[in-house]
Amino acid sequence: MPFLLIDFPAFKPIAIEIGPFAIRWYALAYICGIVFGWLYARSLLKKERLWGGPAPMSLVQIDDFILWVTLGIILGGRTGYVLFYNLPFFIDHPAAIFRLWEGGMSFHGGFLGCVVAVMWFAYRNGISILSLGDITTAVAPVGLLLGRIANFINGELWGRAADPELPWAMIFPNDPTQLPRHPSQLYEAGMEGILLFAALAIMIRFGALKRPGMILGAFILIYGLSRIAGEHFREPDVQLGFLWGGLTMGMLLSIPMLIVGLILIVLAVRRDAPKPAGAIR
Numbered sequence: 719m720p721f722l723l724i725d726f727p728a729f730k731p732i733a734i735e736i737g738p739f740a741i742r743w744y745a746l747a748y749i750c751g752i753v754f755g756w757l758y759a760r761s762l763l764k765k766e767r768l769w770g771g772p773a774p775m776s777l778v779q780i781d782d783f784i785l786w787v788t789l790g791i792i793l794g795g796r797t798g799y800v801l802f803y804n805l806p807f808f809i810d811h812p813a814a815i816f817r818l819w820e821g822g823m824s825f826h827g828g829f830l831g832c833v834v835a836v837m838w839f840a841y842r843n844g845i846s847i848l849s850l851g852d853i854t855t856a857v858a859p860v861g862l863l864l865g866r867i868a869n870f871i872n873g874e875l876w877g878r879a880a881d882p883e884l885p886w887a888m889i890f891p892n893d894p895t896q897l898p899r900h901p902s903q904l905y906e907a908g909m910e911g912i913l914l915f916a917a918l919a920i921m922i923r924f925g926a927l928k929r930p931g932m933i934l935g936a937f938i939l940i941y942g943l944s945r946i947a948g949e950h951f952r953e954p955d956v957q958l959g960f961l962w963g964g965l966t967m968g969m970l971l972s973i974p975m976l977i978v979g980l981i982l983i984v985l986a987v988r989r990d991a992p993k994p995a996g997a998i999r
Contacts, residue, residue: 724885724886724887724888725888725889726873726888726889726890726891727871729743729871729872729873731743731872733745733746734746743868743871743872744865744868744869744872746868747861747864747865747867747868748791748792748861748864748865750864751860751861751862751863751864751865752784752787752788752791752861754857754860754861754864755857755858755860755861756780756781756784756857758856758857758860759780759853759854759856759857760777760780760781762853762856762857762922762927763775763776763777763780763853764777768922768923768925768927768928769927769928770925770928774845774846774849774850774930775843775845775849775850775853779843779845780853782839782843783835783839783850786835786838786839787832787835787836787839787854789831789835790828790831790832790833790834790835790836791828791831791832791861792818792828792831793831794827794828794829794830794831794832794834795823795824795825795827795828795831796815796818796822796823796824796827797824797827797831798823798824798825798826798827798828798830798831799822799823799824799827800815800822801827802824802826802827802967802971803822803824803955803957803958803967804822804955804957806957807957825862825945826971826972826975832854832858833851836850836851836854846930848930848931848934848986849927849930851931851933851934852926852927852930852931852932852933852934853927853933854934855918855933855934855937855938856918856919856922856927856933856937858937859910859911859912859914859915859918859937860911860915862906862907862910862911862914862941863907863910863911863912863915864911866903866904866906866907866910866911867903867904867907869903869906870901870903870904870907873890873891873892873893874892874903875902875903875952875953876888876890876893876899876900876901876902876903876952876953877899877900877901877902877903877905877951877952877953878899878900878902878951878952878953879895879897879898879899880898880899880900881898882898884898884900886901887899887900888901899953900951900952902948902951902952902953905948905951905952906944906945906948906952909944909947909948910941910944910945910948913940913944914937914940914941914944917936917940918933918936918937918940921933921936929986929987929989930986930989931982931983931985931986931989932982932983932986932987934982935978935979935980935981935982935983935985935986936979936983937979938975938976938978938979938982939975939976939979939980939983940979941972941975942972942973942975942976942979943972943976945968945969945972945975946968946969946972946973948968949966949968949969949972952966952968954966954967955967
């Protein structure tokens with residue numbers, strides 16, 4: 719074994735265990751991502767200067783929205799995984815659809831679930847769909863960062879085979895080939911989590927929330943670019959492999975995001991910045 723390889727840390731699959739009660743790393747990532755995202759969303763809503771006046775929704779409303787978006791993430795993420803990544807298996811084993819503890823979530827499905835939650839909640843509460851989409855996507859990188867770190871801890875969704883001389887190449891214990899691989903989970907955590915969060919935070923600081931749809935469009939565009947870049951290092955799902963022209967399912971699902979993101983950004987730029995208005999209570 720080349721001396722430059724980094725040993726994969728021996729993480730326990732369970733993060734917290736108290737008697738018969740146990741929380742796995744992936745579940746903990748979801749919980750912490752939602753809680754930290756909620757706290758960050760509340761802090762943004764309290765700063766009227768970021769919105770050019772009172773925020774377009776109240777703190778009570780964002781508190782209520784947490785349940786809606788949580789259901790959207792879970793139901794959409796699982797549905798997306800079933801439809802996009804492993805449909806033949808679930809057709810033969812329909813009961814496995816409900817075994818969430820065995821893993822299997824799709825970001826693109828979870829994102830569509832969030833879109834449904836945003837549209838439904840905004841309509842029922844008289845809130846701007848674009849503004850609610852902005853605040854939701856502004857905090858989303860927090861959950862993406864924690865989710866990718868959980869993927870790394872679980873030793874899943876590893877990268878493609880790497881040059882053995884790569885200083886940070888790793889051999890993942892669950893990999894039957896035992897080849898040195900890119901820790902692509904950490905690459906994605908950096909791009910989809912840290913980089914995306916920083917880019918959106920800078921835009922917010924310079925007034926992007928004053929133009930509804932700007933942060934939403936930027937999130938969709940930057941995530942799509944980051945995911946496509948990350949897929950060049952990530953090993954495709956074994957049941958799918960490479961698709962047309964060496965593309966992966968993650969790449970194909972991200973291409974429409976580039977188009978939608980660009981359209982939302984252009985529309986937000988062309989739209990006049992909203993005049994200050996009272997918050998909806």
